[in-house]
Amino acid sequence: GDSVTQMEGPVTLSEEAFLTINCTYTATGYPSLFWYVQYPGEGLQLLLKATKADDKGSNKGFEATYRKETTSFHLEKGSVQVSDSAVYFCALSFSGTYKYIFGTGTRLKVLA
């Protein structure tokens, strides 16, 4: 069935390090792809999204490119800050359906 797989955390980085959080998906169609972020004590909020192949979503220095050939949507940031410490969720949805699937989340901890 349709699914989202994220790299397991926690991911611990020093401030200003390069971040990659891997996300791959299995889908029968062409979903829209999302990254959500959950800061401590809060609900999830949309970080970025891409709706078709080769689209790049970007926000707050984070980027992710919709790669149909590798069924991936990896999240990257060139220089992380302590304030980026949070849990990051990859998700997908299918046009014309009610299906919205979240990954298990990857916890990021950035040390000063």
Place this chain on the structure above:
Amino acid sequence: DSGVTQTPKHLITATGQRVTLRCSPRSGDLSVYWYQQSLDQGLQFLIQYYNGEERAKGNILERFSAQQFPDLHSELNLSSLELGDSALYFCASSVGGLADSYEQYFGPGTRLTVT
């Protein structure tokens, strides 16, 4: 602030009891989703309502039920509570009924502790 409100923020109750969690969606949003987040199982989709009607069901136990009222607020009822039901319960809303490329807006959650 996402515009989605949830009450109460915290709830402590005993095993076997019944509780009701309440959610008000963002103004203009017709869909409400309920999720359970626990440490060992991540974010689990429970159920979705669109304009008062149930539209999708996930891993929702038979002891749990939900509804969406004409004013679009939603309630999640949890009964015969067990220790394992302790979790964060999130409500989210979106403008459409179909998933499409719509963003979901999440509330701050209700932390349920069953003792």
